[in-house]
Amino acid sequence: MLPKPLSDLVEELNKLPGVGPRTAERLAMAILRRGQGDAGMLADALQNLHQNIGECEACHNLSSQNLCSVCENPRRNTTVVAIVEDALDVIALERVESYDGVYHVLGGIISPVDGIGPEQLNLRTLEQRVADQSVEEIILATNPSVEGEATAHYIRRMFPNIRISRLARGLPMGSDLEYADQITLSRALEGRQAL
Amino acid sequence: MLPKPLSDLVEELNKLPGVGPRTAERLAMAILRRGQGDAGMLADALQNLHQNIGECEACHNLSSQNLCSVCENPRRNTTVVAIVEDALDVIALERVESYDGVYHVLGGIISPVDGIGPEQLNLRTLEQRVADQSVEEIILATNPSVEGEATAHYIRRMFPNIRISRLARGLPMGSDLEYADQITLSRALEGRQAL
Numbered sequence: 001m002l003p004k005p006l007s008d009l010v011e012e013l014n015k016l017p018g019v020g021p022r023t024a025e026r027l028a029m030a031i032l033r034r035g036q037g038d039a040g041m042l043a044d045a046l047q048n049l050h051q052n053i054g055e056c057e058a059c060h061n062l063s064s065q066n067l068c069s070v071c072e073n074p075r076r077n078t079t080v081v082a083i084v085e086d087a088l089d090v091i092a093l094e095r096v097e098s099y100d101g102v103y104h105v106l107g108g109i110i111s112p113v114d115g116i117g118p119e120q121l122n123l124r125t126l127e128q129r130v131a132d133q134s135v136e137e138i139i140l141a142t143n144p145s146v147e148g149e150a151t152a153h154y155i156r157r158m159f160p161n162i163r164i165s166r167l168a169r170g171l172p173m174g175s176d177l178e179y180a181d182q183i184t185l186s187r188a189l190e191g192r193q194a195l
Numbered sequence: 196m197l198p199k200p201l202s203d204l205v206e207e208l209n210k211l212p213g214v215g216p217r218t219a220e221r222l223a224m225a226i227l228r229r230g231q232g233d234a235g236m237l238a239d240a241l242q243n244l245h246q247n248i249g250e251c252e253a254c255h256n257l258s259s260q261n262l263c264s265v266c267e268n269p270r271r272n273t274t275v276v277a278i279v280e281d282a283l284d285v286i287a288l289e290r291v292e293s294y295d296g297v298y299h300v301l302g303g304i305i306s307p308v309d310g311i312g313p314e315q316l317n318l319r320t321l322e323q324r325v326a327d328q329s330v331e332e333i334i335l336a337t338n339p340s341v342e343g344e345a346t347a348h349y350i351r352r353m354f355p356n357i358r359i360s361r362l363a364r365g366l367p368m369g370s371d372l373e374y375a376d377q378i379t380l381s382r383a384l385e386g387r388q389a390l
Contacts, residue, residue, distance in 0.1 A: 001289050003259040005247040009240040015233065017225045018218070028244075029283055030212045032257075036245035038210065043241040045204040049223075050231035052200040062227075064198040088224055094196050 006032065058129070060105040060122045062087040070094070070102055077101045079136040081129065083155060085109050085143060093141065101139070104129065109142060110151040118154055130159060140166035201227065253324070255300040255317045257282040265289070265297055272296045274331040276324065278350060280304050280338060288336065296334070299324065304337065305346040313349055325354060335361035 002010065006028055013024035031039050055061070056068035063069070070076055070090070080101030084090055090103050106121045129135065140155060142148035144167075156164055169187035171180055180188070197205065201223055208219035226234050250256070251263035258264070265271055265285070275296030279285055285298050301316040324330065335350060337343035339362075351359055364382035366375055375383070 001264065001286055003248050003257050003263075005240070005243045005259060006257060009237075009244055012233075012237040012240045015229075016222050018221070023213070025283065025286070026213070027211050029281075031241065032244060032248065034210075038207075039241045039244055042204075042207040042210075043238040045200070045207045046226065046234045046238040046241070048200045049204055049227060049234055053198050053227065062198050062201060064200060068198075069196065086224075088220065091196055091220065 055105075059103045060107055060125070061090050061103055075100070079134055080139065081126075081135055081137070082139040082141045083126070084141045085148070085151075089141060089143075101137075106142075106151070109145075109147045110154055111147045121151075123155070123158070126155075127158065130162065135162060137163045137165065140164060142166075144169060251300075254298045255302055255320065256285050256298055270295070274329055275334065276321075276330055276332070277334040277336045278321070279336045280343070280346075284336060284338075296332075301337075301346070304340075304342045305349055306342045316346075318350070318353070321350075322353065325357065330357060332358045332360065335359060337361075339364060 001007075002025075009028045009031065010021070010024045013019055013027050014021055016024075019027070031042070052064050053062055054064070056063040056071055057066050058071045059068060061068040061070060065072070077100050081104050082093060082099065082101055083104050083106060084093070085106055085108065087105055090105060093099055093103070104122065104126050106123070106126075108116050108121050110116060110118055110121065130138075138155070138159060140152040142152050152166055168191055169184070170191055171177065171184065171188050177185070196202075197220075204223045204226065205216070205219045208214055208222050209216055211219075214222070226237070247259050248257055249259070251258040251266055252261050253266040254263060256263040256265060260267070272295050276299050277288060277294065277296055278299045278301060279288070280301055280303065282300055285300065288294055288298070299317065299321050301318070301321075303311050303316055305311060305313055305316065325333075333350070333354060335347040337347050347361055363386055364379070365386055366372065366379065366383050372380070
């Protein structure tokens with residue numbers, strides 16, 4: 001039904017996560033309406049992407065240089081390392097603007113179902129960093145999922161002699177006690193804080 | 196915070212309708228993960244888009260040839276013309292698979308707030324089609340919005356001597372009477388059908 005160049009674009013957009021066939025159509029139509037200039041800019045950005053982005057040598061965060069912006073910043077405290085699943089988590093934590101340590105990006109999470117074991121994650125470089133640098137604390141900032149917890153416990157056992165903490169579990173701001181799930185509520189109780 | 200090639204892509208994606216900054220980040224990360232091949236295919240589809248798509252000479256529907264797939268189909272009934280706002284509406288109606296007439300795409304809707312009057316719409320070609328062809332019925336398939344209704348009434352006055360209908364207003368399938376808005380319910384009452 002759609003002209004071929006448009007249905008090609010719809011098909012490509014449809015491959016993106018969270019973009020269903022109807023959304024893909026709407027996006028394609030919007031791109032068509034906004035004209036060739038904007039479509040060209042998006043196409044250029046796509047073509048530049050993989051050519052100019054690599055991993056930070058130290059922490060595996062995304063970077064267009066050898067070191068990412070966190071690792072090359074001399075004011076960051078390298079004795080504290082936050083361990084995250086992927087680069088988007090680094091962005092989320094950086095947004096808080098209250099963390100001055102560095103990161104280590106695992107590049108995934110231990111998930112036997114998906115065939116991902118510890119050897120697929122960036123754990124060897126983590127061991128090396130801990131051995132080479134004077135790391136004093138590791139903050140486990142994996143997601144609060146089954147896989148995230150399993151990965152956290154695995155890393156916990158890797159470094160028996162280092163202070164290891166993880167992000168607090170509890171009620172998210174603005175939530176409603178009434179609608180909180182049982183696990184969240186039980187974690188909030190366990191981790192209750194002196195007031 | 197993000198490496199430049201990635202933030203460039205996020206910025207471009209963020210310009211699309213319904214794609215906020217967080218969604219744009221997620222999409223960009225997904226594109227990054229899926230590798231250069233897929234990003235290149237999307238880029239190619241974008242670059243081909245405007246070069247190969249134009250308007251159907253007869254009905255202003257999108258087409259990569261002179262005539263769109265509806266207009267060049269000899270089995271379509273050219274005595275019935277459905278008038279729609281844009282090409283996406285054609286797709287929606289074609290999906291129903293029960294309409295065998297042809298279309299006329301207005302390319303917009305009368306909206307004084309946005310500075311769009313009748314002269315900006317494809318109405319001159321509509322007049323010509325009606326004069327040249329043996330059009331027997333016009334179906335007004337503009338959206339059930341204030342602007343859609345205004346446009347429908349304008350077109351109604353343009354062709355006093357032709358049978359003109361519009362899509363029925365009423366309760367959508369699967370909806371709940373209890374939650375229907377007043378206008379929809381009043382239209383459903385006015386347009387009640389013999390059972």
